[in-house]
Amino acid sequence: MTTANPYYARIWDTVLQIPAGKVASYGQIADLAGLPGRARLVGKALGYAPKELAVPWHRVLRSDRSLAFPAGSDTAQRQRELLQDEGVLLTNNRVPKDDLWQPDLAELLFKLKY
DNA sequence: TAATTGACCCTTT
DNA sequence: CAAAGGGCCAATT
Numbered sequence: 001m002t003t004a005n006p007y008y009a010r011i012w013d014t015v016l017q018i019p020a021g022k023v024a025s026y027g028q029i030a031d032l033a034g035l036p037g038r039a040r041l042v043g044k045a046l047g048y049a050p051k052e053l054a055v056p057w058h059r060v061l062r063s064d065r066s067l068a069f070p071a072g073s074d075t076a077q078r079q080r081e082l083l084q085d086e087g088v089l090l091t092n093n094r095v096p097k098d099d100l101w102q103p104d105l106a107e108l109l110f111k112l113k114y
Numbered sequence: 115t116a117a118t119t120g121a122c123c124c125t126t127t
Numbered sequence: 128c129a130a131a132g133g134g135c136c137a138a139t140t
Contacts (some may be wrong), residue, residue: 007137026122037135043121044138057121068121075121 007035011045013112018059021087022101025063032108043068058082059101065094 014033018024024032026039035041042060049055058079062068069076071093080090088099 005137027124030122037123038137039122040120040135041122041137046121060121062121063123079121 007033007038007041008045008048010034010112011042012049012053012055014108015042015046015049015055015057015060016053017103017108017111018056018101020056020059021099023059023061023065023083023088023095023099024101025065026060026068027063028101029060032103059086061095065097065100067093 010033011029014029015024017032026042030036030039030042033042046055046057046060049057060068061079067076067079067090069079080093083090083095088095
């Protein structure tokens with residue numbers, strides 16, 4: 001472990017709040033985690049995310065609802081498989097708007113214990 | 115310390 | 128709807 005930053009923990013916690021069958025964008029996660037404008041950091045945090053936390057990184061994608069990886073790459077294919085396994089069907093590398101995560105802010109704040 | 119990089123986002127064409 | 132340009136901020140070199 002090179003550097004442990006407090007930002008990452010909050011990002012991981014927020015991602016863990018995404019229910020199965022729903023997806024959220026990096027910017028949305030950053031915003032909910034209290035880090036507006038730091039969407040890129042979310043991606044980095046997911047890359048640093050330890051396996052033990054079982055962070056559902058596959059439920060996080062770009063704001064245009066497309067995968068953040070080049071189509072055809074191993075990571076992209078695994079993400080697509082994981083999403084389909086949860087009931088999120090990708091059409092042309094994109095998920096339906098109906099599957100976007102719409103969190104209840106009050107409940108989310110309670111779970112994250114701000 | 116300065117420059118480069120990146121699992122991104124928004125607005126305009 | 129897809130592509131292009133500009134911006135943002137932390138981590139890395």
